[in-house]
Amino acid sequence: MDGKIFVLIIIALVFTFGLVERWQKSKISVEKAKKSHIDDDVMREIADLRGRVETLERIATDKGTRLSDEIDAL
Numbered sequence: 001m002d003g004k005i006f007v008l009i010i011i012a013l014v015f016t017f018g019l020v021e022r023w024q025k026s027k028i029s030v031e032k033a034k035k036s037h038i039d040d041d042v043m044r045e046i047a048d049l050r051g052r053v054e055t056l057e058r059i060a061t062d063k064g065t066r067l068s069d070e071i072d073a074l
Contacts (some may be wrong), residue, residue, distance in 0.1 A: 059070070 062070075
């Protein structure tokens with residue numbers, strides 16, 4: 001009888017560790033998905049900021065006439 005209980009305990013432990021492993025893998029995949037979403041947002045923001053910097057560089061290095069024309073166009 002003791003041998004059967006020992007085998008059942010081992011089987012229960014194996015299933016428990018299997019469930020814990022699956023839970024951790026799913027948790028990791030959710031975190032990767034969130035990180036990927038954040039990375040996409042950051043890349044869009046960087047592209048937007050680069051466009052703004054290009055505009056500011058153009059304004060800073062511009063001759064006075066073209067700058068006033070662009071300001072008037074706004």
